[in-house]
Amino acid sequence: MQQLTTLARDSRALAALAVPLALTQLAQVALTTTDTIMMGVLGTEALAAGGLALVIFNQLRTMGVGLATSVGNQVAAAAARAERAGTAEPTGTAADADTDAADQEVRGLVRAAMAVATLAGLAGAVLMVLIGQAATWLGQDAEVAHRAQGMLAALAPGLVPCLWFQAIRQFTVGMRRPQALLRITLASVAVNAALNWAFIHGTWGLPRLGLTGIGVATSSVYLLSFLALYASARRDDRLAPLLSLDFWRADAATVRRLLGLGTPIAATYGSEAGFFSVTALLAGSFGPAALAAHTAVNQLIYIVFQVAVGLSHAASINVSRELALGEYAAARRIKNTALACGAVVMTVVGTLYLALPDLVLRPYFDPNAPTDQQGLKIATGLLVVVAVLQFFDCAQNIGVGLLRGLDDTRSGFRITLVGYWAVGLPASWLLAYPLGGETRGLWFGLLIGLATTAVLLLRRYGRALTARAATAPDAVAAGA
Template identity: 55%
Template sequence: MTHGSTGTIAPTQSYRRTSRELAYLSAPIALTQLAQVALTTTDTVMMGLISIEALAAGGLAITLFNQLRTMGVGLVTAVGNLVSGAVGRGERAGAQTTTSETEDEIRDIVRSSFLIATVAGLLGGLLLVALGYGLRFVGQDAGVLDMAMPMLAALAPGLVPCLWFQVIRQYTVGMRRPKALLLITIASVVINIGLNWVFIYGTFGIPALGLPGIGIATSLVYLVTFLIFAGMVRRDETLAPMFSLAMHRSNPGTVRKILRLGVPIAGTYGSEAGLFSVTAVIIGSFGAPALAAHTVVNQLTYIVFQVSVGISHGSSILVSRFIGLGEAIKSRMTAKVAFSHGAIVVACVGAVYLLAPEALLGLFMDTSDEAATSIAVTLLAIAVFQQFADSAQNIGIGLLRGAEDTTSSFAITLIGYWVVGLPVGLLCAYWLGLQAPGMWIGLSCGLLTAAVLLLRTFRKRLDAIEAQTVS
């Protein structure tokens, strides 16, 4: 068979054919991820227009927000799998459309997910503000924290609609009706830019709020995009009957099932995000120029990281398909293609980092600030290697997930990030006196360790699956 409208896989899985399959699955995911990151990218750009101090404070606030947002998203990521499983069981029973029993099951999954998202968003918002106060006791610059606190308070309410949006996203994907996610996200970027300008500088009778205005704009964007997405689902004849916001009617057993799957995913997501959050806090103790430089370079690498997210999800789907077909051996070619595609993207971006660092940095910050610019140029050079490692470990997590192994990923990330990455970073930053660049060297070492362990575990997992198939 050849790849056509049915999306089937050819018996002989060449590199070229696998590349097409992977691109077909990965590109839409990567584009949507990139559009979402454009929100924080525009925030970073507009913070840089205010001042270096605002960039440092706003970057710290966004880092903490992203930490909690990422873990919250992990809690509801399994919703798509649960919905898809319910639909599959209904189809296996011979129904051409979802039965009443299947509809009830999906409806309960959706409203239980909204309950989890609401509680996680409220608790996360309180924790976000508490973290801001707690940073005063770990050596953060007092001036930076004074600027960051109002923004943290403005960002906190946005966690709830942000997680609500993710619930709908997983629901529509699980139902194989993903709607216009990319268009919604692009629209949100345009709205975000407009609201940022209004709240930062003041217009239409609204006072100039400066940095906190960016936080207010971000929270409003999350609310608006949720309402747009919810409206689209309610007008869909297939999705509307099972779309329930009646959180008070959630089944405790369903809530426990979602959490049982979601907590390990949240742990895996949070492990990496936590390492970057801790890194930002430590770098903040080296002064505003160092934190501003870290904020800009971290945002640049985060943009590129979304491509590897797409490749990771696409390769995960392919591996699951091959294993389901009893052709696990083809997953080895999938891994080869995924890693090579990720490496090509990172190599191209890395060349730009090395050849035109100040031109790139000038898009986000005032390069006349020699202290911040000097640090940022150094971080960009380190980021070339860091992104190879980060892309590889992210793809490795996806490959293992496709092989139905999620617990190993969590354990490996704990080892790579916290047993290797953070200690090496602290050693380089303080004992060797490298400060911010030292922490980035530690990040790179931790990510590389995780990548190697993930690939090794994936190979062993495939060996076991192939042995079972033969027997």
């Protein structure tokens, strides 16, 4: 009974940060979901081409986000240290000096994060266009590749403001003030849908761009979202004094520290995104219908994955905070709480997939359209695999966040290399080609890779936390 009471209390504490983050993530994924639905309206070939473009864009965007992700942990730790010093010394010069030092550290972290985001956005935009040009060399249909290139060219300019938004986002999350994120992201969904329609069909005096118009609309929304988040932070009395966007003045040592922590995170995110990207390319080798089915189901996974991302970020921030306060037992409990919360959500969603597959896939395929029949059939079969796969996908994402809370970002990267590439990808290839499983075989391989990764990450967190607690003189929790 005591354990249930503790779990309930910890769940409420985790949810206070995880719920707004998860809702924000879900609102953000609504942007690409809207894009995907609009592609489906344009036909199976447009869905295949647009899906290929989004795979490439998300690969580079995800890695760019990873470079700035550690900012939230660093900000949270600095704030916790200031809080701890203030508790020990409620008044006086020493407490004020500690607070000022923490504020200065946070301000420097924001500058450095913006510098990293700018460089990553520019480099990613160039790579995006180059990869699009090489799509036909990767086994994609020539017409699909050509249409994807136009969309990638339109998406590329939006990468810099997208990463600026993420840098400011990590700052607000680390300060435990993420509420404005949800309002802004919800508004961006409506704006994105309207601009998608306008640029696709040429309404309101705008040019008719078809599939490319979706990329133009998405880039515009990323810029507007960044401006809105910046304006919101400037109106917050606590955040405004710490918000420094003059990234050209960033301290080189702070930039190196963020890159040292962020590069393995980016590599970890990229490793996962790359794992899914390669399987998308493999799915494309089975034809446009298989790629369309893969795109639709992958988008569903991406939607549910945002709940795991919210839990992962909240758990990560809370681990950083508890370690800064010396509460090692609390940091250990965070793992179990996050996994339990994730399992509840995945069970509900998996039941929906199995009970109502036609409803779930209706936004992507028209069951009355002959050209959509094959893609719908393939996607329906994939939902059975996905219902199980998402448990491991959630668990491995939480594991990455927990390790990030320990500032152990390198282990996550090494483990994903093993789980995704040494286990998952060979399994996908074997099940899809030699064993004849085709697209479903690819997804069974994904499941195996994610399961392996989850087990290794969670085991590493438990061992690393135990080792740190054993050598920490200020551990205050019993059993640490």
